[in-house]
Every structure is written in C-alpha cells, then in structure tokens.
Amino acid sequence: MKRVTINDVAAQAGVSRATVSLVLRDNPRVAESTRQKVRGVMADMGYVYDRRAADMRTRRGMTIGLVLTDVRNPYFAELSMAFEVTLNDHGYVVLQGYTQDERARQDRLLDVMLEHRVDGIILLPAKNTSAEDLRRPAGLTATPHVLVARRVADYEADYVGADNVRAGALLGEHFGSEGYEDVAFLGGPVGSTARAERLRGVRLGLKRHGVRLERNRSIGTANDRQGGVTGVEQLLAQGPLPDAIACYSDVVAFGVESGLRAAGIVPGADVALGSFDDIPEAALQHPPLTSVATHPERVGAEAARLLLERIDAPDVAPRRVLLSPRLSVRASSTTRRDATASDSAARSGRRTT
Numbered sequence: 182m183k184r185v186t187i188n189d190v191a192a193q194a195g196v197s198r199a200t201v202s203l204v205l206r207d208n209p210r211v212a213e214s215t216r217q218k219v220r221g222v223m224a225d226m227g228y229v230y231d232r233r234a235a236d237m238r239t240r241r242g243m244t245i246g247l248v249l250t251d252v253r254n255p256y257f258a259e260l261s262m263a264f265e266v267t268l269n270d271h272g273y274v275v276l277q278g279y280t281q282d283e284r285a286r287q288d289r290l291l292d293v294m295l296e297h298r299v300d301g302i303i304l305l306p307a308k309n310t311s312a313e314d315l316r317r318p319a320g321l322t323a324t325p326h327v328l329v330a331r332r333v334a335d336y337e338a339d340y341v342g343a344d345n346v347r348a349g350a351l352l353g354e355h356f357g358s359e360g361y362e363d364v365a366f367l368g369g370p371v372g373s374t375a376r377a378e379r380l381r382g383v384r385l386g387l388k389r390h391g392v393r394l395e396r397n398r399s400i401g402t403a404n405d406r407q408g409g410v411t412g413v414e415q416l417l418a419q420g421p422l423p424d425a426i427a428c429y430s431d432v433v434a435f436g437v438e439s440g441l442r443a444a445g446i447v448p449g450a451d452v453a454l455g456s457f458d459d460i461p462e463a464a465l466q467h468p469p470l471t472s473v474a475t476h477p478e479r480v481g482a483e484a485a486r487l488l489l490e491r492i493d494a495p496d497v498a499p500r501r502v503l504l505s506p507r508l509s510v511r512a513s514s515t516t517r518r519d520a521t522a523s524d525s526a527a528r529s530g531r532r533t534t
Contacts, residue, residue, distance in 0.1 A: 187202065190219065194218055196218075196219060201219055206243070206272035242297075245273050245274070245303065245488065246275075246276050246277075248278050248287065248290050248304045250280050250305055250404070251282070251404070251405070252277075254404065255432070255461075255462065256430065256431070256432075261481065263479070263481030264482070265481075266482075273300070280307045282308050282404070284307045284314060287306070287314075291321065295324060299324070301326060302488075303327050303488060304329070305328070305330050308331075315336055315338075321338075328341075329341050329342055329481075330343075330480065339487045339500050340499070340501045341480050342475075342504070343476060343503070343504050343506050344504065345379045346378045347506055348382060349380065349386065351382075351508040352386060353384065353385060353387040353389075356424075357387050357391075365423040365425075366394060366400070366428075367402065367409065367428050368403075368409055368430065369430065373404075397419060402433070406432055408436060409436020410439055411436075411440075413437050413440030413441055417444060423452065425455065426454050428454065430458050431456050431463045433456065448468065449516040453471075453513065455470075455513065458473075458477070459474035463509075464509070466513065468513045469513060471510050471511045471513050472509055472511075473507065473508050473509075474508075475506055
C-alpha cells in the first residue's frame with residue numbers, strides 16, 4: 182500500500198504543504214480550525230509523521246534538555262513551567278532531569294542528553310560545579326546552553342537569574358532599618374554562588390546601618406524544609422537567639438518556622454524572619470513571611486528565549502540577564518519590633534500609635 186505523504190494530506194485538506202508542516206510542529210500561528218481540519222485528514226488517511234526523516238532534513242530533533250536540582254522546590258517548579266511553555270510554543274519538547282545538587286548525577290544527566298543529541302540545554306548547576314566540569318570532553322561546549330539561577334566561576338555562557346546581591350541588600354537594609362542588631366543567615370548549600378551572593382548582599386545592607394553579620398551566624402544547609410530545621414538546631418546550639426534570621430529561600434524559611442516552634446519560639450514575635458523567592462505560599466504563612474521576589478517565571482521565560490536565539494546564532498557573545506528583585510515586607514519581620522515597642526511603652530506608661 183502506498184505511503185501517505187504530507188503532499189497527500191495537504192491536497193486532501195485544501196491547504197499548503199507548509200501549513201501541514203506547521204501543524205505537525207504544533208506551531209501556534211496556525212488557526213485552531215485549520216489545525217483540527219488537518220489533524221482530521223491525517224487520521225482519516227492514516228498519515229504517520231516520520232520524525233527521524235524530519236530530523237535528518239532539519240538537523241534538529243526539536244528536543245531541549247532541562248537539568249534542575251530538585252523539582253519539589255516551588256521556585257524550580259515555576260521556573261520549569263515557564264521554560265516549557267515558551268519552548269512548546271516554538272514546537273520543542275522538553276526532557277527534564279534532576280541532580281539533587283550532586284555533580285555525579287549532573288554529569289550522568291548531561292551525558293545522556295548529549296547522547297540523544299538534544300538541540301540545547303538549560304542547566305541549574307549543582308553546587309560546587311566548576312568550569313572544568315562543564316568543559317570536559319563530553320561537556321556542554323559544543324551544544325547551545327544557558328545557565329540559570331547559579332553562575333559557574335570562570336565559565337563563559339549565557340546566564341539568567343535574579344540579582345542576588347541586590348536581593349540580599351534589600352533584606353539586609355530592611356532588617357537594619359527595623360533596628361535588628363544580631364542577624365543570622367540560615368540555609369542554602371555551601372558552594373552555591375547564589376548563596377554566596379545573597380549572603381554578601383545581606384551583609385552589605387546591614388553594614389549601611391552599622392550592623393555586622395558574624396561569621397558563626399552564617400549556617401549552610403540543604404535548600405529544603407529539613408535544611409531550615411537543621412539550621413535552627415545549629416543556631417540554637419550556639420547560645421542566645423538572634424534578633425532576626427535571613428533564610429536562603431522560602432522553603433528553608435518554612436523549615437526554620439517549624440524548628441523555632443518545636444523549640445517553643447514564636448516566629449515573628451520572638452525572632453524576625455525574612456527570606457528569598459516570594460513564592461505564593463510565603464504570604465500564606467502565620468505570620469505572613471517577608472520575602473524578596475526573584476521571579477522564577479521570568480527566569481524560565483528569559484532562559485528559553487536566550488536558548489532559542491543561541492540555537493539560531495551559536496556564535497554570538499555570551500549574554501547575562503539579571504532580573505531586579507522586589508522586597509515584600511510582611512508581619513514576620515515587623516511583629517517583633519511592634520511587640521517590643523508596645524512592651525516598652527507599657528512599662529513607661531506611654532501608648533504607641
């Protein structure tokens with residue numbers, strides 16, 4: 182029996198061959214009515230798309246690799262959704278993998294994706310990833326790629342992420358303006374450039390108010406809720422509770438809240454809290470969590486845009502996109518100050534307004 186071709190489908194549907202090709206690639210420029218008509222003709226005629234032949238003609242497999250650390254973190258879930266939506270609009274399928282912040286897992290995932298000849302890769306580097314790791318013989322050098330959220334020292338590549346130093350400075354300035362003099366920084370994997378940048382920013386912001394974040398008040402942990410609990414345990418083992426805690430991320434902050442409550446300490450009232458990412462759940466905490474937005478949906482969309490441009494023009498110079506953070510002040514970092522002011526006023530016989 183003769184094989185049904187694109188030309189046969191086009192003739193039967195009364196459209197051009199180019200239109201059929203666009204429908205096969207799910208291109209959004211094709212009207213929905215036309216798409217349904219062409220798909221119906223394909224089904225009636227028994228047309229089967231020969232993906233391998235198409236790949237040989239275009240030299241593209243229309244697949245993109247996405248390598249993240251952990252999809253359970255809502256930040257990464259939002260980032261990956263934005264990335265997938267943008268690429269889907271351009272006819273690409275996304276292959277996802279998760280490193281659990283381990284370089285060995287990252288190496289294996291990258292090897293598999295490169296073996297399958299993906300057209301490009303988005304990578305959130307595992308902690309302590311070096312430039313040599315990415316330049317190794319089976320590395321990324323010959324494949325279009327974009328790094329997100331974490332940079333790799335001495336490695337030139339397209340990069341998209343929040344301005345972490347500015348984000349940290351916003352939170353540090355806020356704590357300083359609230360009068361907090363003993364501040365701790367909890368969470369985030371040591372070896373992560375994002376953690377180093379946020380910590381640096383917090384210190385800069387506090388310094389403007391004459392406050393110093395002591396070295397022993399910086400405790401690195403996993404970027405998850407358990408990491409927050411662990412950070413609180415280590416912090417309490419040092420002695421007196423700090424005035425305020427800057428958490429590496431919102432999910433770490435959720436663990437910090439749990440750890441404080443388990444120790445009989447009330448978040449917000451006994452110690453101020455602030456964090457980064459400003460995922461939707463942050464505003465729903467009790468008390469609502471002060472957080473600096475780092476825009477994962479914009480990071481994902483921008484990374485997809487840069488990767489598509491890199492695929493079309495592989496020789497352009499590496500580009501760096503830093504997104505401006507935004508601080509949302511909520512009760513977790515103001516309740517303690519208000520309570521302290523009320524106690525002071527009560528002792529002196531004054532009222533606060």
